[in-house]
Structures are given as structure tokens and as C-alpha cells.
Amino acid sequence: MTLKLISVSLLAAAAFTSIAHAQTLNVVTAGDTNMVDYINDFLAPRFEELHPGVSVRALGTGPGDAGSQAIYEKIVAQADADTWDVDVAVIHQRMAGQMTEQGMLANYRDDIETGHLVTRSTAENALGVNVSGYVMPMFHSQIAIAYNPDLISEPPQSYEDLVQWAAENPGQFGYNGITGGMAGVGFVFGWLSAFSGMADQIANGPWDDGAVEEWAPALEALRAFNQNVTITPGNAGTLDAMNRGEIAMGPVWMDMFYTWVADGRLNPNLQLLILEPGMPGQPMYYTVAERAAEPELAREFIAFATSPEIQAEGIVGQFNWFPGIDAEHVRDQMDQDAWDRLYADVSPEIMAERGISMPQADYFQAILEAYERSVSN
Amino acid sequence: MSLSNASRVSRSPLQNASHTKWYSVALVAPALAAIVFLFAVPLIRSVVTAFIDADGGWTLENISRAVEFYGRDVVFTIVIAVLSLAVIAAISIAIAGYLTLGSTPWAVAALRWLYRWPLFIPFIVAGQTARSFLARNGLMNSMLMEAGLLEPVAAQSFLDWRGLVMTFAWKQVPFVTLLLAGAMASLDRATIESARNLGANRLRCLFEIVLPQVRPTLFVGLILSLVTIMSVLSVPMMIIAGTPNMMTTMMAHRVTYYGDYAVANALGLFSYLLTALVAWFYLRSTLEKEAGK
Numbered sequence: 113m114t115l116k117l118i119s120v121s122l123l124a125a126a127a128f129t130s131i132a133h134a135q136t137l138n139v140v141t142a143g144d145t146n147m148v149d150y151i152n153d154f155l156a157p158r159f160e161e162l163h164p165g166v167s168v169r170a171l172g173t174g175p176g177d178a179g180s181q182a183i184y185e186k187i188v189a190q191a192d193a194d195t196w197d198v199d200v201a202v203i204h205q206r207m208a209g210q211m212t213e214q215g216m217l218a219n220y221r222d223d224i225e226t227g228h229l230v231t232r233s234t235a236e237n238a239l240g241v242n243v244s245g246y247v248m249p250m251f252h253s254q255i256a257i258a259y260n261p262d263l264i265s266e267p268p269q270s271y272e273d274l275v276q277w278a279a280e281n282p283g284q285f286g287y288n289g290i291t292g293g294m295a296g297v298g299f300v301f302g303w304l305s306a307f308s309g310m311a312d313q314i315a316n317g318p319w320d321d322g323a324v325e326e327w328a329p330a331l332e333a334l335r336a337f338n339q340n341v342t343i344t345p346g347n348a349g350t351l352d353a354m355n356r357g358e359i360a361m362g363p364v365w366m367d368m369f370y371t372w373v374a375d376g377r378l379n380p381n382l383q384l385l386i387l388e389p390g391m392p393g394q395p396m397y398y399t400v401a402e403r404a405a406e407p408e409l410a411r412e413f414i415a416f417a418t419s420p421e422i423q424a425e426g427i428v429g430q431f432n433w434f435p436g437i438d439a440e441h442v443r444d445q446m447d448q449d450a451w452d453r454l455y456a457d458v459s460p461e462i463m464a465e466r467g468i469s470m471p472q473a474d475y476f477q478a479i480l481e482a483y484e485r486s487v488s489n
Numbered sequence: 490m491s492l493s494n495a496s497r498v499s500r501s502p503l504q505n506a507s508h509t510k511w512y513s514v515a516l517v518a519p520a521l522a523a524i525v526f527l528f529a530v531p532l533i534r535s536v537v538t539a540f541i542d543a544d545g546g547w548t549l550e551n552i553s554r555a556v557e558f559y560g561r562d563v564v565f566t567i568v569i570a571v572l573s574l575a576v577i578a579a580i581s582i583a584i585a586g587y588l589t590l591g592s593t594p595w596a597v598a599a600l601r602w603l604y605r606w607p608l609f610i611p612f613i614v615a616g617q618t619a620r621s622f623l624a625r626n627g628l629m630n631s632m633l634m635e636a637g638l639l640e641p642v643a644a645q646s647f648l649d650w651r652g653l654v655m656t657f658a659w660k661q662v663p664f665v666t667l668l669l670a671g672a673m674a675s676l677d678r679a680t681i682e683s684a685r686n687l688g689a690n691r692l693r694c695l696f697e698i699v700l701p702q703v704r705p706t707l708f709v710g711l712i713l714s715l716v717t718i719m720s721v722l723s724v725p726m727m728i729i730a731g732t733p734n735m736m737t738t739m740m741a742h743r744v745t746y747y748g749d750y751a752v753a754n755a756l757g758l759f760s761y762l763l764t765a766l767v768a769w770f771y772l773r774s775t776l777e778k779e780a781g782k
Contacts, residue, residue, distance in 0.1 A: 164551060176745045176746075177745060177746065177748060178744050178748070179747050181748050194632065213570065288730070288731075289730070289731040290740060290742075290746075291731070291732060291734060291739070291742045292726070292730070292731075297746070311532045343730040343731035345620065345726070345728060345729060345730040345732050346726065347725055349620070349727075349730065351622070352624070354622065354623070356624055356625070356626035356627065357626055358624065358626050360644070373633075381741050477746070477747055480746055480747070481558075483746075484558050484732075485558070488731065489558070489561070489732075
């Protein structure tokens with residue numbers, strides 16, 4: 113009986129000790145299911161192996177800015193609590209700015225060893241808001257023009273050339289307007305940056321009440337341009353239409369393009385280019401909630417996820433995204449083939465020169481509303 | 490007899506009734522709570538939000554913005570819904586009619602086996618299938634070209650209102666047919682046989698004998714289809730390129746790109762009004778029929 117009692121006590125003590133040491137890291141991520149899969153299937157097992165007793169729990173809140181909005185609302189709902197059930201939040205640019213301004217995020221970048229590996233402007237500025245120190249880019253996603261070199265030997269290299277090309281080849285350029293996904297939205301942002309004469313102000317602010325009126329000629333030109341193009345249903349719709357030979361050019365997300373090619377779903381002869389003066393791209397950010405229950409663990413997780421090895425193997429290798437940290441740090445971790453594949457059509461120099469940021473938050477919405485009012489209505 | 494038993498026996502009918510009432514309420518409470526918290530509260534909240542501005546005051550601004558920006562989409566939605574319902578009704582009546590009145594057993598059996606298939610296909614799959622089937626260089630045009638029925642230069646994309654109506658009809662016809670064929674099968678065959686014996690052909694039998702008797706079922710099927718059409722997001726998003734588009738797509742657009750629930754809810758209001766109007770007509774006709782009995 114005594115022996116039994118002792119063994120039960122020992123078991124209970126062991127269970128208690130393991131509970132005491134068990135730590136759960138809550139990673140809440142906006143984005144598609146692939147984001148949750150990436151954390152659950154790729155990052156979590158590797159991180160847990162390095163941190164015995166830690167379990168990573170990923171929660172997805174849905175794609176697009178609405179997913180980031182859901183994370184914001186989740187934190188607002190528990191604003192008065194001592195700790196929040198969000199340790200690491202993976203969010204888009206717009207919400208990163210808003211949450212930084214409202215004191216929901218911790219300033220942590222200088223505390224992690226990979227913090228100095230990123231120098232891109234989007235690590236400092238998110239749609240016009242200074243987020244330096246509060247965010248670490250997880251990846252960078254870039255919009256570019258895909259074209260079929262079998263049909264177009266000398267593709268237009270700038271928005272201005274494209275207007276002329278579309279007039280000469282009606283229906284051969286296709287994009288998805290602004291209601292079918294961000295590739296089309298990004299194309300329109302690039303158009304406004306090219307033709308409004310306000311590129312810097314659109315990217316960095318400040319907001320000017322009279323701006324929308326100044327865009328009238330650029331929007332009028334876009335309306336005329338739309339008469340010569342094919343409007344496609346969605347980002348995937350543009351790639352589908354290229355596959356079927358219905359259009360010869362169209363804006364796409366570069367990572368989606370490479371993934372489709374790798375999966376054998378897209379004509380591998382298609383190529384990419386970024387129009388002058390520039391087309392937008394965007395990162396998603398790793399952030400630490402201001403009142404995270406496990407702030408130390410959250411920082412370690414982000415340092416791990418933004419290490420050159422993980423960025424090369426996971427972000428580039430699995431998703432064909434551009435790395436969140438500077439590409440030069442990732443290069444050593446990649447074989448030459450993989451590197452060449454990633455930068456085959458668009459060199460790092462062209463990326464730096466023509467990859468622009470998404471508009472400042474006020475302009476972001478104003479451009480979409482102006483398009484709905486003057487171009488598509 | 491013990492005292493407690495005596496008191497149980499002497500309990501008044503009123504007490505028994507109140508006990509029964511308490512149990513009834515307890516039994517219905519979970520279902521009621523689900524309806525209140527998962528349906529009524531979100532509905533009321535959504536309607537109220539449509540009339541509230543950023544500062545929390547009452548406003549009609551959201552409604553006027555919804556009309557200004559998405560008026561065309563509201564009209565488009567109504568036109569698509571009406572057209573789809575007309576196509577659904579016509580095809581469902583034809584199929585259910587043939588299942589009931591058809592005289593070729595193997596054709597009836599084959600049709601009965603085939604028509605239900607789309608019921609098991611999710612909307613998003615139907616949308617993706619339609620997208621590759623109806624595109625300009627899609628499967629449908631390719632087959633027509635192979636058969637020599639279509640010149641390549643004359644090929645056009647059906648990824649517009651026509652594709653949307655076709656997809657909604659393809660998806661909803663089996664549902665309405667299932668209801669309608671069931672109702673027709675439960676009719677008294679004697680009325681049909683009598684009409685046939687008196688020389689009425691099958692078409693006349695269908696429209697003058699069978700259809701009037703199953704009209705309420707047809708209306709129920711069409712109203713449920715309308716609600717489905719008004720709420721599907723994937724199909725219009727995948728098929729329609731650009732604008733105008735269905736209200737669901739524009740609501741999603743408003744939330745995704747603007748984080749603007751107020752205008753999205755104002756658009757939702759138009760959906761509620763439209764479905765409520767149809768439901769009201771249906772209820773009124775049902776009540777009139779009941780009163781006439």
C-alpha cells in the first residue's frame with residue numbers, strides 16, 4: 113500500500129513538473145491556410161525540437177487585410193487583461209501601422225539576433241507609419257507582369273509603353289480590376305504612381321484632401337486603357353487566361369507564378385518583368401503582442417523564423433516568396449540553381465529599383481474608391 | 490399513503506400545467522438560444538450597424554454610399570436572381586414532369602439517376618469547373634470547335650452574367666427537382682389517369698393537372714434557391730470579371746479592402762429586403778389559401 117502511494121505521488125509530481133515546464137506559444141496569423149500550414153508543419157516541429165517542453169499553437173484568422181483586422185479585434189476584446197492569448201501575431205502592413213500606433217505591439221527587433229539582417233524600407237515604414245523596431249518581415253511578395261515570350265518578343269517595359277501596346281493589341285493585356293484580388297489592385301496602384309505625379313506622396317503620405325481631384329486625368333486614362341484590355345476573374349483567373357492563350361500579358365504575384373510553374377500548372381516559358389517606374393509589393397510581418405504571455409519565447413521564435421537557414425529553406429524553398437531579411441544573407445544558404453530560379457527574370461537590382469511599396473493607408477483606400485467612382489462605374 | 494404521496498396526488502391541474510410549461514421551455518431553450526444568438530442577434534446587429542457612423546451616431550450615409558457605389562450591383566443581383574429562378578423553374582418542371590409522366594421506363598430511370606449529381610458538388614467546385622468550361626478557350630468552345638460547330642474567331646467567353654445564370658441553374662435545378670418530383674409522386678394518380686383517359690396529352694396534364702397541385706412546393710424550392718443565390722460568394726467571385734457583380738462579392742470587397750463593415754451591412758440590408766419581400770409574398774399566399782379552406 114505504501115509503495116503504491118509513493119509511486120502515485122511520484123507520478124503526480126512528475127506530471128506537475130511537466131505541466132509547470134510546459135509552455136505554449138500562441139502564434140496567430142492572418143493569411144491563407146498555407147500560412148497556418150507553414151507554421152504548424154514547418155516551423156513548429158523544428159522550433160519545438162530546439163525548445164523541449166514548448167508547444168507552438170497556430171491559429172489562422174483568414175486571408176487579406178480582413179485576417180489582420182480579426183487579430184486586431186481579438187486583442188481589442190481583451191485589452192484590459194494582464195496578458196493576451198496572442199504571443200506572435202503575423203499581420204499585413206496596414207494593421208501593423210495601426211497596431212503600432214495604438215500601443216498593441218512590443219518594440220523587440222533590436223533584442224533579437226536577426227534584427228540587423230533586414231534593411232529594406234518596409235521594415236521601417238508600413239504604409240506611412242513608422243514601425244521601426246516593432247516588426248520583422250516574414251517574407252516579401254512582389255507584383256510583376258507575366259508575359260508570353262512566344263507571343264511578345266519585345267514586351268513593354270513601362271506603364272507608358274504598355275498603354276501604347278494595349279492599344280495596338282486590344283484584349284491581349286488582362287488584369288483583374290480591383291475586386292478580384294491584390295494583383296489587379298497593385299497594378300492600379302502602380303498606374304497611379306506612374307501617372308499622377310504624386311508617387312512619393314502616395315507611398316509615404318501625408319494625406320492631402322485635394323489629391324483625388326488631381327488624379328482625374330490618370331483615372332480618365334485608365335478608363336480608356338480598360339477599353340483595350342480583358343478583365344479577368346481574380347488573380348488565378350489572369351494566370352488561367354494566360355494558360356489558355358486568351359491573353360498574352362497580365363499582372364501576377366511573383367510567388368504565385370513560381371508556385372504554379374513548379375506545380376506544372378503554368379506554361380514554364382512564361383516570363384516576368386516589373387514595369388517602370390515601379391510596381392508594388394508587400395511584406396507580412398512577425399510582431400510580438402505588447403502583453404504577450406510568453407514574450408521571451410515569442411522573440412526566440414521570430415529570431416528562429418527569420419534566420420537565414422529557415423528563410424532559405426521555408427520562405428524561398430517552399431513558397432517561392434522573396435526572403436523577409438535581405439537577400440544577400442540568404443544567398444549562402446541556397447544552391448545556385450534555386451537562387452537563379454528566384455531571380456531568373458527580375459534581378460535583385462531591378463527589384464530594388466522598381467519594387468515600390470503599397471500606398472500609405474489613406475491613399476490606399478482613396479485610390480480604390482476613386483477607381484470605383486471614376487473607372488469601373 | 491404517505492404525506493408526500495398525498496401532496497403529489499392533490500397537486501392542482503394549474504401546478505401540473507406550470508410544471509409542463511417549465512419542462513417545455515427547458516426543452517426548447519437550446520434551440521431557441523441558438524436561433525437568438527446565432528441568427529437574431531447578428532441580424533439585428535448587422536441592420537443597426539448599417540445606420541451607424543464612425544462616431545457612433547445615427548446616419549443614412551452608409552446607405553447612400555452603398556447606392557452610389559454599388560447601385561448597379563444591386564440591380565445586377567436582382568436581374569441575375571430572377572433570370573436564374575426562371576431557368577431553374579423551367580428545367581425543374583420539365584425534369585420532374587418527365588419523371589412523373591414519362592412513359593419510357595429506361596429514360597425515366599436514367600434521368601432519375603443523373604439529375605441529382607450536382608447536389609453533391611460544392612459551389613466552389615462548381616465555380617471552378619464553370620470557369621474552365623465557359624472561358625473563351627475553355628472546354629465548351631473547344632468541344633464545339635472540334636465538332637465543327639464553332640469557328641475559332643467566333644468563340645466568346647461566357648464568363649459573365651450568362652455563365653453565372655448557368656452555374657446557379659446547374660447547381661439549384663436538382664434541389665428544386667427533388668422537392669418537385671417528390672410532391673408530384675405523392676399526388677393522387679387517379680386525377681392524372683382520368684385526364685389522360687379523357688384525351689389530355691402529357692403536356693396539358695402537366696400544366697393543368699399536376700403543376701397547380703404542386704405549386705406551393707415549387708415556390709418553397711424557388712424561395713430557398715433565391716436565398717442560396719443571394720448568399721453564395723464563391724461562384725460570382727470566380728466567374729464574373731470586374732463589375733457589376735453580385736452583392737455578396739461587393740460586400741466581401743468592402744470588408745477586405747476597406748475594413749468597412751458599415752457599407753457592407755448597408756448592402757446586406759438590400760439582400761434582407763429582397764428575400765423578406767419574397768418571403769412575405771409567399772406567406773401571404775399561404776395564409777390566404779389556409780383561410781380559404
